[in-house]
Amino acid sequence: MIDAENIVYSIGGQRILANVYATFKPGEVTAILGPNGAGKSTLLKCLTGALKPDEGRVLLAGKDLKHFSLTELSRKRAVLSQANPISFPFTAHEIVVMGRNPYSLEKTTASNAEIADEALNLVDARHLRDRSYPTLSGGEQQRVQFARVLSQIWEQEGACLFLDEPTSALDLRHQHQLMDLVQKLAAEKKLTVIIVMHDLNLAYHCTDRCFFIREGWIRGGGTSKDLITADTIAEIFDLPMKYAAMRFGMDLAG
Numbered sequence: 001m002i003d004a005e006n007i008v009y010s011i012g013g014q015r016i017l018a019n020v021y022a023t024f025k026p027g028e029v030t031a032i033l034g035p036n037g038a039g040k041s042t043l044l045k046c047l048t049g050a051l052k053p054d055e056g057r058v059l060l061a062g063k064d065l066k067h068f069s070l071t072e073l074s075r076k077r078a079v080l081s082q083a084n085p086i087s088f089p090f091t092a093h094e095i096v097v098m099g100r101n102p103y104s105l106e107k108t109t110a111s112n113a114e115i116a117d118e119a120l121n122l123v124d125a126r127h128l129r130d131r132s133y134p135t136l137s138g139g140e141q142q143r144v145q146f147a148r149v150l151s152q153i154w155e156q157e158g159a160c161l162f163l164d165e166p167t168s169a170l171d172l173r174h175q176h177q178l179m180d181l182v183q184k185l186a187a188e189k190k191l192t193v194i195i196v197m198h199d200l201n202l203a204y205h206c207t208d209r210c211f212f213i214r215e216g217w218i219r220g221g222g223t224s225k226d227l228i229t230a231d232t233i234a235e236i237f238d239l240p241m242k243y244a245a246m247r248f249g250m251d252l253a254g
């Protein structure tokens with residue numbers, strides 16, 4: 001469970017997040033949606049502890065993030081950022097094993113390597129195991145990075161998974177595979193999953209709840225099926241109604 005309480009965040013005097021309140025529940029996949037530059041990644045970084053809000057606080061399972069040590073945090077939440085540039089020729093498997101760093105003292109190298117292999121399997125990337133990471137395609141790299149964050153919280157029931165545009169480089173089949181996997185893991189391991197995404201159809205069909213963010217304010221928190229409507233899309237994205245209804249299909253047109 002993650003609670004954002006009255007988060008305020010500014011950059012260079014510009015207010016990016018204004019009095020944001022939001023609750024993200026275990027066992028659920030929640031989307032954060034909104035236009036470019038709205039503050040979605042900034043909010044995600046505040047929720048993970050990567051950015052410290054100017055005001056307000058973030059609670060993880062009821063405890064203020066600032067009271068967790070980095071080691072504790074690394075076992076309770078994993079973060080997939082929008083960009084993960086790596087130029088050193090690590091293999092895909094070595095990248096995924098890096099997710100196991102928080103357990104390097106207590107788990108054997110062999111068991112960490114095995115978990116990394118299982119994570120690669122889950123994301124349909126086992127065949128890339130020994131490839132040099134910088135030579136992989138964008139979508140292949142994205143799947144390997146996803147395997148890395150999965151391996152980080154592999155044995156952690158009730159952990160949090162933060163994903164910033166995890167499907168941006170994926171083809172249609174892998175987009176659905178990733179979202180199916182995320183839903184399954186959220187339900188089975190009671191993960192709190194928070195995903196920044198732009199694909200509203202995917203959000204409609206594959207997330208439980210959503211928040212919309214725009215110009216610093218946030219609203220939502222209800223079910224994605226209730227909230228992602230042509231009316232809302234037209235308003236949040238400044239899109240003429242006919243495009244909102246047309247682009248997102250009959251089931252979103254209401």
Ligand SMILES: Nc1ncnc2c1ncn2[C@@H]1O[C@H](COP(=O)(O)OP(=O)(O)OP(=O)(O)O)[C@@H](O)[C@H]1O
Nearest residue numbers: 011012016034035036037038039040041042043196
């Ligand atoms: N370090 C920074 N310095 C200056 N401005 C920044 C910085 N980081 C973010 N911003 C600005 O803050 C605003 C919010 O950025 P953020 O990355 O949170 O948007 P976003 O909703 O995730 O956008 P996108 O959908 O394009 O990824 C943007 O206008 C961005 O230019």
